[in-house]
Amino acid sequence: MMNTLTKELQFTVRGDERGSLVALESLCEQVPFEIKRVYYIFGTDPEAVRGKHAHHKLKQVLVCVSGACDIRMDDGKERKTVRLDHPAKGLYIEGLIYHEMLNFSRDCVLLVLADAPYYEKDYIRDYNKYLEIVKEKANERTN
Ligand code: T46
Numbered sequence: 812m813m814n815t816l817t818k819e820l821q822f823t824v825r826g827d828e829r830g831s832l833v834a835l836e837s838l839c840e841q842v843p844f845e846i847k848r849v850y851y852i853f854g855t856d857p858e859a860v861r862g863k864h865a866h867h868k869l870k871q872v873l874v875c876v877s878g879a880c881d882i883r884m885d886d887g888k889e890r891k892t893v894r895l896d897h898p899a900k901g902l903y904i905e906g907l908i909y910h911e912m913l914n915f916s917r918d919c920v921l922l923v924l925a926d927a928p929y930y931e932k933d934y935i936r937d938y939n940k941y942l943e944i945v946k947e948k949a950n951e952r953t954n
Pocket of ligand 1: 848850852861862863871912923928929
């Protein structure tokens with residue numbers, strides 16, 4: 812299912828009698844960018860809410876390779892929550908999407924593929940500033 816706010820991905824599972832395998836490569840259908848960074852989040856307190864930011868430019872694909880968590884997304888107008896609860900299910904986040912991760916299971920390992928190295932200046936952590944930037948971009952498009 813694809814729309815501007817949520818881009819849910821279904822990965823091909825190459826399973827056989829030994830078990831299952833998902834392969835993700837740069838510039839494939841599900842990862843439409845060159846992978847420059849991989850990080851993973853684990854051992855998260857189930858009560859914790861992580862993220863709480865948007866990125867100016869970063870593109871990312873998220874997948875829970877173990878356990879589950881919710882990804883709550885906001886484009887400044889609409890909000891939607893997607894539960895990542897299977898290693899073959901992913902989420903593509905790009906553009907100005909304010910996102911939070913919450914309701915982590917204790918065994919959750921959230922794997923993230925990103926198109927750029929870590930760069931703190933790419934983060935928009937203040938929600939009001941985020942809304943201002945969304946508004947500015949919308950004005951630029953209409954002018
Ligand atoms: C995002 C969501 C899905 C690094 O040094 N390198 C890295 O590549 C990352 C991602 C983080 N860090 C440091 C920065 C902080 O001192 O690790 C610490 C925790 O990072 P942060 O609080 O940003 O983690 P989350 O879980 O709130 O957000 C992360 C990503 O930062 C973010 O880009 O979209 O996961």
